Amino acid sequence: MLFDDTYNTLQQPAESVFTDRGSKFTGIAFPVRTEAEFKQQLAGIKAGHPKAAHHCWAWRLTPDRSIFKVNDDGEPSGTAGRPILNTLLSKDITNIGMVVVRYFGGTLLGVPGLINAYKTTTEQTLAAAKIVQQSITDVYTIIFDYQQMNTIMRLIKDEQLEVIKQSFDNTSSVQVAIRKTQVNTILQKLSNLTGVSTTYNYTM
Incomplete structure (x- = not known):
């Protein structure tokens, strides 16, 4: 199938x-x-x-x-x-x-x-x-250093990801919904950035 x-x-x-x-x-x-x-x-x-x-x-x-x-x-x-x-x-x-x-x-x-x-x-x-x-989407939390904020936000905007919640502190995090077919590409882009990690939350 x-x-x-x-x-x-x-x-x-x-x-x-x-x-x-x-x-x-x-x-x-x-x-x-x-x-x-x-x-x-x-x-x-x-x-x-x-x-x-x-x-x-x-x-x-x-x-x-x-x-x-x-x-x-x-x-x-x-x-x-x-x-x-x-x-x-x-x-x-x-x-x-x-x-x-x-x-x-x-x-x-x-x-x-x-x-x-x-x-x-x-x-x-x-x-x-x-x-x-x-669309079926996987929800991930992106955890990053504050100085990576602009890079992360630009990526979210460019890829048109839906932001579910966010928190900005010394360590910042944004929870986003990524369309299933985009997941591998987005995770690859994020893994190329220093001081950035991702956690899978759930599928919706």
Whole structure:
């Protein structure tokens, strides 16, 4: 397989509402990069919908799309989190959190009805979302002596690297995102400079 350094994700959060026999399902999709980030968003959604019967969800992380988790939050096993995840898989989206908030309408929907409701809500929400293609990037911290500041900053600008965070002191550091296909070239250029070292942090 050829190395593909792009993946699909959401540009911004999206919402939609689906109703079935009185039950109201609100789908909320949002871009996330870590489980901690997802938990924070979920807590906010729960706080915003305290009277809902269920807050079911699925998330999928990492550019290689390998990490995911689902939760039925009290619905019969396999009727909520899995249909949500399966829809994310079919759309080939990653770095995404999807929560479906259910307000119970008094009529039981049964297993097929629940699977359909959670799947349809997710599909509608993704249809309302703007899906974008992102490049896979490796995040590195460049550590350098203060006198190398201009050289490093020029390199970052010339190579159009995204700066994530920086700290300037006696020993300075800049955390940058480098597109996967550029990594070897950039690291080679940095290794040619004296008083400069790099540390790999993570891939996003």
